Amino acid sequence: MGHALAIIGLGKIVRDQHLPALAGCESLTLAATVDPVAPPLPGIPHFTSTGALLDAGIVLDAAAICTPPQMRAALALPLLARGIGVFLEKPPAAGMAQAALLANAASASGATLFAAWHSRMAAGVEPARQWLAGRAIEQVTIIWREDVRQWHPGQPWIWQAGGMGVFDPGINALSILTAILPDAVMLEGAQLEVPGNCQTPIAAQLALRSANGVPIRADFDFRQEGEQTWRIRVDTDAGPLLLDNGGAVLTLPGAAPAAAPDTEYPALYRRFAELLDAGTSDFDLAPLALVADAFLLGEAVRVDDFYE
Template identity: 50%
Template sequence: MPPINLGIVGVGKIVRDQHLPSIAKSAEFNLVATASRHGTVDGVPAYKSIEEMLDAVPSVDAVSLCMPPQYRFEAAHTALSAGKHVFLEKPPGATLSEVADLQATAAAKGVSLFASWHSRYAPAVEPAKAFLASTQIKSVQVIWKEDVRHWHPNQAWIWQAGGLGVFDPGINALSIVTHILPRSAFITAATLEFPENCDAPIAAELHFKDAANMPIHAVFDWRQTGKQTWDIVAETEAGTMVLAEGGAKLSINGELVFSEPEQEYPALYCRFAEIIKSGTSDVDIAPLRHVADAFLLGKRKVVEAFFD
């Protein structure tokens, strides 16, 4: 097959940091257009809206949607309705209902929809999944703490309703947990900390259990400075498993058993090409469902105001 002609909508930090380098290395995709209110890519035709882009460049086969989740549904619906394959940055939507509607539209139009969860493609995630499948799990601890001022400087949308707040990184942890555990789990209690001037939480503590009553405890916090923490720790019959650095390193009983350089976004684009060629979709809403459940069940705690 010839390369897939790709358009990107929403040219911001994640596009420059991850999407553009991955596309440049891919033989599967050819970036032919962008649509963004402010950002452009050198040498690539730029438009202000997805409608303008699709009208001007009908050869676009697929689009990657990288705007904030609150604004993604209309663009996705426009692209799918035009018969284009769609790559959704995480989270796939602002609500579960939006994603369900997009799935139905993709199926009706016979195009592929990809809800990307980049952290699932971290190098040590599959080895961790294989280890957990080989033993009995006693408990799981998730510690996801980082500095929002470093990772999201001057990004007001993350503090608005629908922006997810600390669940923007926390959903990465949930995407890994829902992938590596052998049984599904559900939230039993949660506490969400909201800055008094924000509509999205800056921290969260979640308690889960599965059908066998195996406990899972997760702590997400956006106020950590210095060394950042992205760890999943499982106590098992075979000892302690630590999936560290966002899924980059795997240790068993204190011994490093797997570590490779991060290649998450190149793997995402390989997967996107794969489902396009096979005429299928890949839309797992389990991580987003957990976030929705946390907002449904969680106690709200107001904390001091946040200023960037």
């Protein structure tokens, strides 16, 4: 039967991605769900709080936390203290201090801790990393623009402190960036466009630089209508590399675009099962650190109120 797993939070991303992926993973078995509002799944024990789940005595090896980011750390800490492995939807926490607490808790108990950067599992990302490893990189341009009304309908938490606003999708681009470049990345500055009635940005422009001096520009926007744009262009001495559709489509110089079906979440759960088997963790915080720095170093500019 594999590892017994609970899912905490039964929102849109869980129903769209996690449940289908988990159903196809032989190494993990859904043992329980937790959500104070959402209805239970047929035949699966359901609880309205993590405390109630733990008090019920259900044997668990792991839990996937898929709530809004503001509450992930508080939910994960008691699980880690009991040695239960934790899979964290992105971002793994609402801040770097919270993330550090989680890392320390996992280390103390020996529990597996997994920061699940799903966009790194897109089909073009690993081939892009391998191709770039032998090239001189000249500059990187990221355009990540989508319609918040389509992808986050009725989700006010995203506009509240800790919800990250446009960085909720933008951090996916940063997770790819930090995976494919051969050296570390730092933020030099940012402009954050914050609606007058929100606490988080609806758009952001970032200026970054790699440790080797490569300039990187990122344009994130939640106001895109029509065709959605998730593109990373890396200019090199051998020509431009393009990652489109969130990393699913890779175009190398002189070659036709290479696409593959979306298998990001099945790959995440396979990776989590491998970590549980090995008793190890995978908790990279580089994308979260860049977002945290954007809030620290960025200039906030007020723009028109946002209404869904």
